[in-house]
Structures are given as structure tokens and as C-alpha cells.
Amino acid sequence: NHSLDRSRGKPCTQSAPASDGQLAGVLAMPKLNVTAPVEQGIDDAELNVAVGHADSTPLPGVAGTSVLLAHDVSYF
DSSP states (O other): OOOOOSSTTOOOOOOOOOOTTSEEEEEEEGGGTEEEEEEEOOSHHHHTTSEEEOTTSOOTTSSSOOOEEOOTTTTO
16 A cells, blocks of 8 residues: 655655556545545546556655546445
8 A cells, every 4th residue: 555745745655556357556636625535547447436546657655646537426
């Protein structure tokens, strides 16, 4: 799992990349009262139950732009 450090620009500790359908982390947005699992992959199998991480992009906390996708009608 990955967690973001509160200080900007400071990367989190990395772990081995998750395979499609595996838990890659947790997305927490306290001001919106949302906590959601993040699974590796962006197919319907992942997006029907969690936020999906596009495996062609770095994980949050790693240098670069991460892409996360979700369906608003199934999970939230």
C-alpha cells in the first residue's frame, strides 16, 4: 500500500507494483468524507468495486502524474 506524505514533493515509501485487480492503496478525501480502495487496473472489473489506477502511470507519491479513474454510480 502507498500513503502520501503531507509535505508536498516528498515521495512516499514504495512497495512492489500491484497486478491488475490487486489492491494498490486507499484514496482518502476527508473533507468529502470519502475513503475508497484503489485497485490496479481500469477495466470494469476494477471500476465496479474501487477506484482504478492506470498502470501506465506512476503510483501516487512517486514522481510523475498518476491517473486514477472511478465510476460515480457504482462505488460512491
